[in-house]
Amino acid sequence: MNIQQVYIRAYPKHNNSLRNPGSRPMKEFVEGTAIKITMIISEITATCTISIDDPMAAVLVDDVGMTKEADYVYSYVYQTTANHFGEGDWVVTLKATYDGITMLTQDRFSLLDNQRTATS
Numbered sequence: 001m002n003i004q005q006v007y008i009r010a011y012p013k014h015n016n017s018l019r020n021p022g023s024r025p026m027k028e029f030v031e032g033t034a035i036k037i038t039m040i041i042s043e044i045t046a047t048c049t050i051s052i053d054d055p056m057a058a059v060l061v062d063d064v065g066m067t068k069e070a071d072y073v074y075s076y077v078y079q080t081t082a083n084h085f086g087e088g089d090w091v092v093t094l095k096a097t098y099d100g101i102t103m104l105t106q107d108r109f110s111l112l113d114n115q116r117t118a119t120s
Helices: 012-017
Strands: 003-010 027-030 034-041 047-053 059-065 067-070 073-079 090-098 101-112
Touching: 003 027, 003 090, 003 101, 034 047, 034 090, 034 101, 047 073, 059 073
Parallel strands: 027 101
Antiparallel strands: 003 034, 034 073, 047 059, 047 090, 067 073, 090 101
16 A cells, blocks of 8 residues: 555635745645645545644644545645744655555645734
């Protein structure tokens, strides 16, 4: 079993909250954005979970089950708040388990201050 791909994107109605999509290798979102994390695996079905740590290393989502959208595809929507403080990287840990084998991967994103970006 392999984790084929991981996507971190703004949820469709919040797409305008994505900033600088090509300027940095890490995704940046504005605070208050709903973020959809999608994982594609090489098995039709598995047990898939997600954990999310904020920049202060506080665990905000701890080994929560992901939603199976289709064969091979699992997702989770995380709603950020508009008043998160602390600059730095958010760490997303994804885990897929199938037939006694567990695969892990991590990805990162950052949140921009809603006040400084002056979003409307």
